[in-house]
Amino acid sequence: MRYKKILICIALVLISVLGVELFSNRDIIFLNKSEKGIIELQPTLEENENQDEVVKTTIKFDVGNKYVSKFEFDYKYNDLLNSNITIGYVNGFGNVEEKSITDSNSVLLNKNIINVNERVQYIKVEVPNVDSSNIQIKKGKILNRFEMKFSRMFITFSIVFVLEMLLLFRNYFLSHLENAFVLVALLMGICMLLCVPNIKIGWDEETHFNRAYKLAILPSQEKVADEINGFFSTNTLYNYPLAQPSSGDENEEIGTILNDAYDNGKKKNEVKGWTSSVYTPGYVFQALGIKLAKLCGLSFTGVVFCGRLFSLLSYVVLLYFAIKILPIGKEILFFISAMPTSVLIAITFNYDVVVYGCIALGIALILREYLSKKEVVNEKFLLLAILIMTFGCLPKAVYAPLILLPIMIPNKRFKSKKKAYCVKIASGLAFTLLMSTFVLPALLGKAQNDTRGGAVDSVAQLKSILTHPITYTGVLLEHILKTFPSFVFGEAQYRLMAHLQTARFEYLIPAMAAFVILVSPKAYDKTNYNELVVKDRIWFIVLIGLSVALVWTSLYMAYTVPGVEMINGVQGRYYKPVLPLFYIFLSSFHIHLNIGEDKYRLILTLLCLLVLAGTCLNLFNLYCL
Incomplete structure (x- = not known):
């Protein structure tokens, strides 16, 4: 029976992959033989305007009512080629309509290839700010080819495979949410990696x-x-x-x-x-x-x-252990870590993966010991958490306040006062060490300024803060409050994709955030863990507030011209390391669904899969088709 299920799963994957590829090439399959393959087009110079110092060159290609899957034109030009391409296509009523594509071509290229997928009468290429004597457009081509794309096949495989695994091994993945995270984040991360440009x-x-x-x-x-x-x-x-x-x-x-x-x-x-x-x-x-x-x-x-x-593998491994160890809010950490911006960060070169992953893992270790109903905490795990968080915070010391989390643990929870002092002193020393890497360079006048911010001066900016603390506090609070919705629940946190197109799901993602914060899949596990009390939440918000203030202050010093009432350079992704703790601070764990933990987690996993799969398909259409 087991082998029969495995064979059915393999067959479904193969049928799905083949079916999607055939469907994606349906227009090419049913084309007349005379329109298939590569068809060359000759360019004609339609106009070369030079009025009021505005230069514009327009080249026209007569297509003659042919289907165009892709259009390519070769050119010779020694700079970035910015062009406006107008396509005169035949609409469903049989009339000619125009649609325009604005394209910026890499300096590495000497050809421009765009997706059209229309029956076309003509194509015009307008090159602004370039005289025809400076650019040579050699020839055009219609590319009508049957193409099986590996990246699209892998996306199809991944979606079907995840659904099959959730169906066949539901208990394995949903009773242990960290396994579901690996399944979704790793496969969708590889899909995204296959779709992004070089x-x-x-x-x-x-x-x-x-x-x-x-x-x-x-x-x-x-x-x-x-x-x-x-x-x-x-x-x-x-x-x-x-x-x-x-x-x-x-x-x-x-x-x-x-x-x-x-x-x-x-x-x-x-x-x-x-x-x-x-x-x-x-x-x-x-x-x-x-x-x-x-x-x-x-x-x-x-x-x-x-x-x-x-980078992706390290992200998945760190978050796997963080979700596995975290005693409360597993769904919160899963959601934050499986959103488009988070996965994009995971597949690009940066130090944020290590920063976020190590902080999440450290917080998970500390909360597990603190909330455990064991009478005595294990100081070795707490020291390990401090070490991991220190390692993670070295590239970004602004999150150093989070290392002070163990201070909230009462001394009576340790085997001895000596061990309690050892952990808390280690926490304080790690905090001091990290802050010294952030503050001392500014005090000594050796801080690195970000030249993209203009005439920045960290020393002068620090002096400005210290001499006008009330004014700066007002500026700081104004910027934090103004950006709060987007940085904590919205586009800046979950949908921005750096230099790629912003991810979709504008309304679904904030709704998912509210869902994981306000709704719990079951009653609080009072058998093994204590509940958070008011003083715990107060300590959380103090450490979060200090970290957020340091994030804004660091960019005010390194990225903003001295003495202005604005802070430049802060982005929503900088909140990510403090976000799990903030969501746990907001959550009450008192609103419960009667559908059970597995169904709750299944809904969450499927929604995350939907968002990531939709994002990968959009990236595929933009950069791989």
Whole structure:
């Protein structure tokens, strides 16, 4: 019987994958033979305007009422090509309508490939701010090909596989929510990883890739071509994040060009292996992925993929143990960690994965000991939690107040006062150590300023705060309150995708947040754990408040011009490490559903799957189709 179920599952996966691929290529399958394949089009210069210093070149391609799956035109131009493409297509009434596509092409490319999927009469390519003498558009092509996309097949496989696992092994995944998290986050994370472009997609990813790559090649050094060197710097067009590929063909072409430059390009830029001081812990796993890829002789895109993959793996492992250990609010941590922004962070180069994962794991260990009905806490687990959180906070010391969480544990819960003092002193020392990495550089005038913020000066800004504390407090509170809804429940926290298109589910995600905060799947587990009391919640909000204040203050010092009543640079994702504790603070665990824990968790898991699968499909349509 078991083997029969397994065979049925395999058959369903294969049928689903094949069915989706055939359905996606239905227009190509039923095309006339004369319209299939590659059809070349010759360009004609329609107009070349130069009025009032505004230059515009327009090229027209006559298609002649043919179906166009994809349209490609080759060109010669030595800069980013920004073009407006107008497609004259035949609508359902048989009339010609126009639709426009604004496209920004990477400097790496010499061809533009867009998805059309319409029966077309003509296509116009308008290139603003470029005279026809400076650009050469060679020819156009209609690409009507049957294409089986691996990324789409993997998305289909993942969705069907997750549903099958939840159906067949419901108890294994829903009684142990950490298993469901691994199932959903790992598979959907890989799907997202397969769909994103080969160039910069994450926040400040060139800086983080620079650090991870140099850590991976330590202690050696190597030389790279200009195209690859662009991945280490913001001062380049090779890695320009606003020129994302507009089709899977463009993404593959960029990958081919980068791989060729990595292997055969003119290697004149030296890259030396080095560590990045307190930021180093945040890149250990990504550097390991890069190191492994280089040892295996993979291409440059393979190196980038492996670095991102190891970031995802470290994220899943850290959150697996955090959800497993956390005595309350497992559903809260699952939800926060399985949203689009969280998974995007997990698959890009950054130190946020280690920061968030280590803090979540540390909080889980501390709460398990504190809320346990055991008379005596295990000080070894508390010290381990402090060590893990310290490791995680090194790249971002603004979360140091969270390390003071063990202070709320009464001395009588320890085997002896000596052990109680040992844990609490360790907590205080870790907090002091981390704060010294944040405050001392500013006091000594050695703080690093973010030049993107303009004429910033951390020392002058700190002086401004200390001499006008009431004014700054007002500015701080105003910004915290103004951004609170989006940063805690909305788009800035859960739907922003850095340089990619914002995720959808504008109303569903906040509703899910309210659901996990207000509704509990069962009565509080009074057998093994104590309930949170008022003083616990007060301590939570004090530590959360201090961390949030430090987040805003750090950006006020490093990213904002001195003396202004505004704070620049703060993003919703910076709240993520404090968010699980804040949601637990808000939750009462007194509103219960009578449907049982498994059904509650099944609903939550399916909703997270829906959101992530929808996000992956949208990314596929944008960058892989």
